Amino acid sequence: xxxxxxxxxxxxxxxxxxxxxxxxxxMDHENMFWYRQDPGLGLRLIYFSYDVKMKEKGDxxxxxxxxxxxxxxxxxxxxxxxxxxxxxxxCASSLSVPQIGTYGYTFGSGTxxxxx
Amino acid sequence: xxxxxxxxxxxxAEGRAANLPCNHSTISGNEYVYWYRQIxxxxxxxxxxGLKNNETNEMASLIITEDRKSSTLILPHATxxxxxxxxxxxxxxxxxxxxxxxxxxxxxxxIP
Numbered sequence: 001x002x003x004x005x006x007x008x009x010x011x012x013x014x015x016x017x018x019x020x021x022x023x024x025x026x027m028d029h030e031n032m033f034w035y036r037q038d039p040g041l042g043l044r045l046i047y048f049s050y051d052v053k054m055k056e057k058g059d060x061x062x063x064x065x066x067x068x069x070x071x072x073x074x075x076x077x078x079x080x081x082x083x084x085x086x087x088x089x090x091c092a093s094s095l096s097v098p099q100i101g102t103y104g105y106t107f108g109s110g111t112x113x114x115x116x
Numbered sequence: 117x118x119x120x121x122x123x124x125x126x127x128x129a130e131g132r133a134a135n136l137p138c139n140h141s142t143i144s145g146n147e148y149v150y151w152y153r154q155i156x157x158x159x160x161x162x163x164x165x166g167l168k169n170n171e172t173n174e175m176a177s178l179i180i181t182e183d184r185k186s187s188t189l190i191l192p193h194a195t196x197x198x199x200x201x202x203x204x205x206x207x208x209x210x211x212x213x214x215x216x217x218x219x220x221x222x223x224x225x226x227i228p
Contacts, residue, residue: 045216058215107158
């Protein structure tokens with residue numbers, strides 16, 4: 001089975017800290033995505049990447065950056081964490097050319113980040 | 117991407133068929149309908165997708181109307197484990213890549 005692993009399930013950081021959220025997938029997927037999920041707002045796309053060293057802004061990139069130095073790893077960076085970045089962060093990956101049985105995104109279990 | 121409209125919540129008795137509707141009246145010809153679900157404290161899980169024909173897999177069936185303006189996800193024999201938020205999404209395939217926009221979905225509760 002495809003696995004998308006997020007490094008932490010729960011994280012508490014202080015305002016102003018630099019925060020790294022790590023995501024690793026083990027099935028050679030080209031595409032990787034970072035979403036945040038807040039009550040009443042659903043999932044919102046922060047950044048995505050279609051290839052190593054490539055990145056594209058999603059719908060809410062402000063306050064975030066990303067890094068994709070290797071195909072299997074996609075990092076989300078909060079340069080200076082703020083309380084309004086308290087949220088559930090979800091990483092996902094997918095194939096560029098879906099094959100039978102491999103459609104859609106595979107999500108990680110999420111990182112619940114609290115900024116105090 | 118076209119927008120979708122789903123009911124906020126639904127209940128279904130255990131063992132009955134759960135029918136989850138979705139309106140996507142502005143869908144364009146190259147856009148697929150995708151369904152995902154999210155069980156509490158987990159990431160969303162892909163269920164099924166389709167273009168214009170009805171589709172069935174081991175998890176569910178997808179019925180798309182002839183004009184493609186709406187669809188229904190059917191869970192044929194709902195169990196308590198099917199309690200989740202269900203997302204209906206429409207998206208085109210861009211160069212083989214997919215950028216999916218999730219709304220707030222339908223919260224389905226299976227009643228014992």
